[in-house]
Amino acid sequence: MEDKKLAEQLLKKYSDAKATPKEIEQVENWYNSYEGKNRVLSQHQKAIIERRMRINLQQHIQQKPEIKTALLRNNSFLQIAASIILVCSIGLAWWKIGSHPQQKLQPTLLTSSTQVNEKKTIILTDGSEITLSPSSRLSYPAKFATSFREIVLEEGEAFFKIAHEEKRPFNVQLPGKLYTKVLGTSFTIRAFKASNSLNISVSTGKVAVGNKSQVFGTLTKGQQITYDKNKGTAIISQTPVPDTRIAFESINLRQALQKLEYIYSIKIELAPASLGDLGCTATFHSKQKPEEILTIICSLYNLKYESNPAHQSFKIYK
Known part of the structure; x- marks a missing residue:
């Protein structure tokens, strides 16, 4: 392979899968000599190796698994070629993800915090209301995405009254890689860095709590979850429910x-x-039972209602 022109012709035959067994052995011996000297392959050489690897895989795809395993295990050339293909594939996937328009457009984040003796109420663009207790810090987007809503409680305590949107869940990221997921509800989160535990209590609605690997539970009205940061464990228990206003403003029944x-x-x-x-415009409180609220609503429209024995299913009629 001393002659450059002959070497190029041989490499082309090899990359086009037209080389004889002897020529294949010659090229692979050449490659192994490069490998032994720890030289860096050029992009052209890598491309040849990659194309040849694809051909080899196609040729052996119909063989038994143990034959293919032995082939990759015993041939260092194929091992390294496979690594090159894998790196190329990962790079392509990363490029596709990174080039997605929604990934490129990072929302403008706003931050709100409170001093030691200060409380603050924040109204988000979707109508959700958050009340920060003293020594708390919150980050949220200036405008929510069309498919989801997400904010970050970085430190402290906050009371959330989330606007109900069936098709756009609301997530709260918490310290310790925890999250809460809701649609429309009210709840309190206590997440101080100095404390070994994190607490979430629900006033109305449902709140799912978990991390990337598991969901600890879905809390309903009157339940709370206490998460131990050191042990990574969570306990669900009952808690008194604070009175929360339930407002219906200029919506239909x-x-x-x-x-x-x-x-x-x-x-x-x-x-x-x-x-x-x-049309429906009215204000109620979370301490009221649903039967009481439905009685008032029905009286406004001269309607009636009936319920099942467990008071979990209701029917409103004329």
């Missing part, structure tokens, strides 16, 4: 009842369904 269904984990049927088009 169907939307109002959907919110009640979520807040109280109940089912409400309208008969006929067209009753849902009625």
